[in-house]
Amino acid sequence: MTSQAHAPRTPRADAPSAAGVLDGFQPSFEDLGTPLREVTFVVVDLETTGTRAAESGITEIGAVKVRGGEVLGEFQSLVNPGREVPAFVARLTGITTAMVATAPPVSLVLPSFLEWARGAVLVAHNAPFDVGFLKAAAADLGYEWPGFAVVDTVPLARRVVTRDEVPNHKLSTLATFFRARVTPEHRALADARATVDVLHGLLDRLGATGVTHLEDLAGAADPVPPDVRKKRHLADGLPEAPGVYLFRGPGDEVLYVGTSTNIRKRVRSYFTAAEKRRRITEMVRIAHAVTPVVCATPLEAAVRELRLIAQHEPRYNRRSKHPERQTWVRLTDEAYPRLSVVRDVRAGTPHIGPFSSRRSAQEAVEALHDALPLRQCTLRLAAVSRSPGSPCALAGMGRCSAPCTAVGGPDTAYADVARSAALALTDDPSPVVSALAARVARLAAEERFEEAGLVTRRLRSYVQGAGRAQRLAPLAACSELVAARPTAAGGWELVVVRHARLAGTAVTRPGEDPLPVVDALRATAEVVEPPVAPAPACHPEEAALVIDWLEQPGVRLVHASQPWSVPVRSALAHADLAGVSGEVRAQITSMAPC
Missing domain, CATH: 3.30.420.10 (Ribonuclease H-like superfamily/Ribonuclease H)
Known part of the structure; x- marks a missing residue:
C-alpha cells in the first residue's frame, strides 16, 4: 500500500x-x-x-x-x-x-x-x-x-x-x-x-x-465538414477585443454581420462543431474574408451591428434589416379621428409603436376598437354636415359613435371619444386595459376560451405598442443626453445620446478625470437632426438598446437638455397584463384550441 x-x-x-x-x-x-x-x-x-x-x-x-x-x-x-x-x-x-x-x-x-x-x-x-x-x-x-x-x-x-x-x-x-x-x-x-x-x-x-x-x-468528436474547417484561417490575426465582424463573400459582398466581446474567439467558433445553424454553415462555405470593427464598448458594438445590418442587408442576417418596415398606429388628424396603421410618424397626432409587423399593429387597433366606440370607416367626414349619413352595422351594435349622423354642427360626443383615444395612446391605458380585462373574464366564465385568447392577444399588442412609444418619446425628443457608467477597471463608460441615437461613446482610464472627456465627446459627437417623436432618429432597436443601457444600475445622468421621464400611469405598468387574472390566463392557455 x-x-x-x-x-x-x-x-x-x-x-x-x-x-x-x-x-x-x-x-x-x-x-x-x-x-x-x-x-x-x-x-x-x-x-x-x-x-x-x-x-x-x-x-x-x-x-x-x-x-x-x-x-x-x-x-x-x-x-x-x-x-x-x-x-x-x-x-x-x-x-x-x-x-x-x-x-x-x-x-x-x-x-x-x-x-x-x-x-x-x-x-x-x-x-x-x-x-x-x-x-x-x-x-x-x-x-x-x-x-x-x-x-x-x-x-x-x-x-x-x-x-x-x-x-x-x-x-x-x-x-x-x-x-x-x-x-x-x-x-x-x-x-x-x-x-x-x-x-x-x-x-x-x-x-x-x-x-x-x-x-x-x-468539435473534433462532432465532425465538421472539411471545407468549413479549412476556413478557420479567416480568424487568424483578428483582434481579441469587443466589436463587430463582417463575413465577406465574392465581390466583397457582406454576407453576415455579428458582434462579440472577443471578435477572434467568436469568429473561430464558426469553424467548429459549436456552430449548428445550417444557413450559417452555408455562409461560411462561400466566405473568403472577415473584416473586424473594434469598438470601445459592448453598447457601441451592438449599435454598430444594427447599423451595418441595415446598411448592407446581408442575406444571412435575419433581423434588423428593414427599419422602414416598422409600423405604427396613428390617431388621424381630421374632424372625426380614426385609427390607422402607418409606416411613418407625423407631427401633431398621437402614435403608438413601433410594431414588428402589420398584424400586431392591427391587433392593437382592434383592442382599442373593443374598448372605445371609435369609427372604423375610412370615409373623410366633414366637420359640419347638412344631411345625416346612414349609420353602419357597428353603430347599431353600440361599437361606433356614428359621427356620420351628426347634422348642423360637430358631434361633441365623438369629440369625447377621440380625446379618450388620444389619452389611451399617449398617457393612461388603464381604461382600455380594464375594459378588455373585464371582457376576457366574462368570456372565460362562459368557457369561450378561444375568444378570450383572441382578446388577450389584442390587449397584449396594444399594451406593448403603447409601452414602446412611451419609452421612446421622451428620449426621441431629447436633443442631448449624456450619461456615465463605472467600468470594472475603475474608469467610466461615457455615452452621448441625441434624439435616442448613440452619437458618441468613450471610456476613461482609472483615475482619469471624466469631465474633460465628456466635454470633448459632446463637441465631437454626431450631429443628429430631430425626428418626429415618438419615432427616434435611428433604428427603433438601436433606441431600445440605448434605453436598456441607460436603465442599468449604476448609470448616472451627466446632462439632459430635456426631462427624461415616462407617464406615471404608463403602459409599462400593465406589461404583465395584471388586469387579466392569473387564473383566467391559465384557463385560456390550457383550454384554447391551438
Missing part, C-alpha cells in the same frame, strides 16, 4: 488556463486558443468500488502529466473509500479491502491531486465517469471544482478510428491498436499510462484533419 506523487515541472507561463469542458462538465473550449503542442494534459484514471459516485468510493487515483509528447510527472495513490471493496471489484482490479484499509482517505488525496493538476487539461477514457467521481468527491468535501477543461478520448476515437480497424473502442482495444507501451490492467496508473499513448495516437490522426489547437477538440 503505497502512495506516491512525482512533483511536476513548473508550468510554463503560457500554459492554458482551465476554461472549458466537453460533455457538459464546464464551459466550452472557445475560451482557449492554445496550440496542442503547448497544452499541458493530465491523463487520469480512477478505480472505484462501483459505478455510481453517489453510492461508491474511489479506491485509487493514477495520473500522468504530459506536454508536447514529454512526460512531466506522475501521480499515484491508493485511497481508503470508507467502505468494503466488493468481491467482483477486487477480482477485476486486484485492489482489496485490506490493501486500502491503511491508505489515506480521499479528503487527503484529492486536494493533493487537484493542486498537482491545476492549470492543466484533464484527459480520461470515458471522462464522464472519472471526472464525475472527482467532482462528486470535491463537492462532498466542500471544495470548489477548479473548472478543468476535459477531453474524452472515447468520442475522439469514434471519430478517427473506424470499426474496420477495431471491433470496439475500449481502452484495451485502442491500446493494442496504437501499440501502447503499457497494457491496461484495471489499475489506475497503468491505465493512465496506456491512455497517454492512445491520446497521442488520436492527436496524430486528428492533426491530419486540421485539429491543431485546443479549441479544435471541442
Whole structure:
C-alpha cells in the first residue's frame, strides 16, 4: 500500500488556463486558443468500488502529466473509500479491502491531486465517469471544482478510428491498436499510462484533419465538414477585443454581420462543431474574408451591428434589416379621428409603436376598437354636415359613435371619444386595459376560451405598442443626453445620446478625470437632426438598446437638455397584463384550441 506523487515541472507561463469542458462538465473550449503542442494534459484514471459516485468510493487515483509528447510527472495513490471493496471489484482490479484499509482517505488525496493538476487539461477514457467521481468527491468535501477543461478520448476515437480497424473502442482495444507501451490492467496508473499513448495516437490522426489547437477538440468528436474547417484561417490575426465582424463573400459582398466581446474567439467558433445553424454553415462555405470593427464598448458594438445590418442587408442576417418596415398606429388628424396603421410618424397626432409587423399593429387597433366606440370607416367626414349619413352595422351594435349622423354642427360626443383615444395612446391605458380585462373574464366564465385568447392577444399588442412609444418619446425628443457608467477597471463608460441615437461613446482610464472627456465627446459627437417623436432618429432597436443601457444600475445622468421621464400611469405598468387574472390566463392557455 503505497502512495506516491512525482512533483511536476513548473508550468510554463503560457500554459492554458482551465476554461472549458466537453460533455457538459464546464464551459466550452472557445475560451482557449492554445496550440496542442503547448497544452499541458493530465491523463487520469480512477478505480472505484462501483459505478455510481453517489453510492461508491474511489479506491485509487493514477495520473500522468504530459506536454508536447514529454512526460512531466506522475501521480499515484491508493485511497481508503470508507467502505468494503466488493468481491467482483477486487477480482477485476486486484485492489482489496485490506490493501486500502491503511491508505489515506480521499479528503487527503484529492486536494493533493487537484493542486498537482491545476492549470492543466484533464484527459480520461470515458471522462464522464472519472471526472464525475472527482467532482462528486470535491463537492462532498466542500471544495470548489477548479473548472478543468476535459477531453474524452472515447468520442475522439469514434471519430478517427473506424470499426474496420477495431471491433470496439475500449481502452484495451485502442491500446493494442496504437501499440501502447503499457497494457491496461484495471489499475489506475497503468491505465493512465496506456491512455497517454492512445491520446497521442488520436492527436496524430486528428492533426491530419486540421485539429491543431485546443479549441479544435471541442468539435473534433462532432465532425465538421472539411471545407468549413479549412476556413478557420479567416480568424487568424483578428483582434481579441469587443466589436463587430463582417463575413465577406465574392465581390466583397457582406454576407453576415455579428458582434462579440472577443471578435477572434467568436469568429473561430464558426469553424467548429459549436456552430449548428445550417444557413450559417452555408455562409461560411462561400466566405473568403472577415473584416473586424473594434469598438470601445459592448453598447457601441451592438449599435454598430444594427447599423451595418441595415446598411448592407446581408442575406444571412435575419433581423434588423428593414427599419422602414416598422409600423405604427396613428390617431388621424381630421374632424372625426380614426385609427390607422402607418409606416411613418407625423407631427401633431398621437402614435403608438413601433410594431414588428402589420398584424400586431392591427391587433392593437382592434383592442382599442373593443374598448372605445371609435369609427372604423375610412370615409373623410366633414366637420359640419347638412344631411345625416346612414349609420353602419357597428353603430347599431353600440361599437361606433356614428359621427356620420351628426347634422348642423360637430358631434361633441365623438369629440369625447377621440380625446379618450388620444389619452389611451399617449398617457393612461388603464381604461382600455380594464375594459378588455373585464371582457376576457366574462368570456372565460362562459368557457369561450378561444375568444378570450383572441382578446388577450389584442390587449397584449396594444399594451406593448403603447409601452414602446412611451419609452421612446421622451428620449426621441431629447436633443442631448449624456450619461456615465463605472467600468470594472475603475474608469467610466461615457455615452452621448441625441434624439435616442448613440452619437458618441468613450471610456476613461482609472483615475482619469471624466469631465474633460465628456466635454470633448459632446463637441465631437454626431450631429443628429430631430425626428418626429415618438419615432427616434435611428433604428427603433438601436433606441431600445440605448434605453436598456441607460436603465442599468449604476448609470448616472451627466446632462439632459430635456426631462427624461415616462407617464406615471404608463403602459409599462400593465406589461404583465395584471388586469387579466392569473387564473383566467391559465384557463385560456390550457383550454384554447391551438
